[in-house]
Amino acid sequence: MRNKQHHGGRGRFENNGGIELEDVEKVFTLRRRTGVLRRSREEVRAVDGISFTVAPGEMVGYIGPNGAGKSTTIKMLTGILAPSGGRLRVAGIDPARERIRLAHHIGVVYGQRTTLWWDLPLRDSYTLVRRLYRVPARRFHRNLDRCVELLDLGALMDTPVRQLSLGQRVRGDIAAALLHDPAILYLDEPTIGLDAVSKVKVRGFLQDINAEHNTTVLLTTHDLTDIEQLCRRVMVIDHGRLVYDGTLDGLHTLGESERTLIVDFERVLPPVTVPGARTVKTDGPRQWLAIPADASAAPVVAAVAAHHPLVDLSIREPDVEDVIAAMYARLPRG
Numbered sequence: 320m321r322n323k324q325h326h327g328g329r330g331r332f333e334n335n336g337g338i339e340l341e342d343v344e345k346v347f348t349l350r351r352r353t354g355v356l357r358r359s360r361e362e363v364r365a366v367d368g369i370s371f372t373v374a375p376g377e378m379v380g381y382i383g384p385n386g387a388g389k390s391t392t393i394k395m396l397t398g399i400l401a402p403s404g405g406r407l408r409v410a411g412i413d414p415a416r417e418r419i420r421l422a423h424h425i426g427v428v429y430g431q432r433t434t435l436w437w438d439l440p441l442r443d444s445y446t447l448v449r450r451l452y453r454v455p456a457r458r459f460h461r462n463l464d465r466c467v468e469l470l471d472l473g474a475l476m477d478t479p480v481r482q483l484s485l486g487q488r489v490r491g492d493i494a495a496a497l498l499h500d501p502a503i504l505y506l507d508e509p510t511i512g513l514d515a516v517s518k519v520k521v522r523g524f525l526q527d528i529n530a531e532h533n534t535t536v537l538l539t540t541h542d543l544t545d546i547e548q549l550c551r552r553v554m555v556i557d558h559g560r561l562v563y564d565g566t567l568d569g570l571h572t573l574g575e576s577e578r579t580l581i582v583d584f585e586r587v588l589p590p591v592t593v594p595g596a597r598t599v600k601t602d603g604p605r606q607w608l609a610i611p612a613d614a615s616a617a618p619v620v621a622a623v624a625a626h627h628p629l630v631d632l633s634i635r636e637p638d639v640e641d642v643i644a645a646m647y648a649r650l651p652r653g
């Protein structure tokens with residue numbers, strides 16, 4: 320895969336893995352029939368003046384509620400959609416003007432749909448990817464061997480894509496996105512619907528790739544654990560505007576968000592009281608304890624377990640919508 324190296328060039332991130340957006344807008348015009356001969360025009364500002372920079376090698380979370388403008392941004396960053404205004408550069412390239420050239424620098428993975436050939440075995444899909452991107456044989460085999468090993472694809476190479484489980488298919492898609500050594504990887508909900516083991520595998524792989532090759536990652540997800548484990552920086556978009564750019568802890572602090580400890584005791588108990596947590600609900604022997612999302616759950620778990628016999632315990636992370644709603648509630652109105 321791509322070696323860490325510094326390239327010279329005209330733009331700030333010329334020829335490497337940087338992303339720059341300056342006042343980028345995307346306005347969709349909808350035409351509606353309002354009568355036999357009458358039509359009305361309605362504008363949707365899907366992206367409404369967004370500016371940010373992602374440095375080569377950064378892993379950044381891009382989150383927001385449904386309809387916020389995330390997919391529209393990613394589509395502009397791949398060149399599928401042209402912006403209505405503003406300036407975009409990905410690896411120094413204007414995506415809408417040079418989509419084919421850009422394709423050699425980016426990889427895209429959609430958790431909810433595959434870019435592989437449905438009826439072909441993974442092995443054949445990868446051969447097609449190699450031809451499409453004209454990847455030299457040695458480089459292709461080196462990258463493929465690495466992906467097969469790290470993503471545990473060895474036993475699946477001769478299986479048609481339609482017979483793969485969701486987790487296997489996503490792993491197959493991630494490998495396909497990396498065979499041509501892209502400097503930048505866009506991941507759109509890569510862990511959606513995956514079981515816990517597959518999620519851990521996918522996250523571990525992305526960390527390895529980033530550490531080894533300095534791959535820039537822009538990650539869209541509704542799973543805050545993805546962000547917590549992969550991204551030091553998170554950007555929040557809502558109604559087409561960037562409303563937060565900072566750490567996940569900072570976002571939790573702003574939103575005073577909480578994670579929930581769900582504890583099953585051996586018997587029905589009165590609501591437990593332990594420092595750093597408050598019991599928000601009880602149902603028979605089960606109790607729900609809220610703790611601040613930026614605090615460690617370990618002392619609370621230890622305190623609960625020290626005094627009461629436990630049968631089971633799980634932790635529920637706050638979801639993106641909750642965190643953003645809480646953040647708004649705390650922002651001064653203006």
Ligand SMILES: Nc1ncnc2c1ncn2[C@@H]1O[C@H](COP(=O)(O)OP(=O)(O)OP(=O)(O)O)[C@@H](O)[C@H]1O
Nearest residue numbers: 347363364365383384385386387388389390391392
């Ligand atoms: N081709 C299109 N024509 C008209 N409106 C569109 C089009 N694509 C997106 N929109 C609108 O733009 C807004 C942003 O949509 P977008 O798909 O970017 O959101 P999102 O943040 O990716 O949401 P989700 O999390 O649901 O995928 C929405 O109001 C959507 O209805």
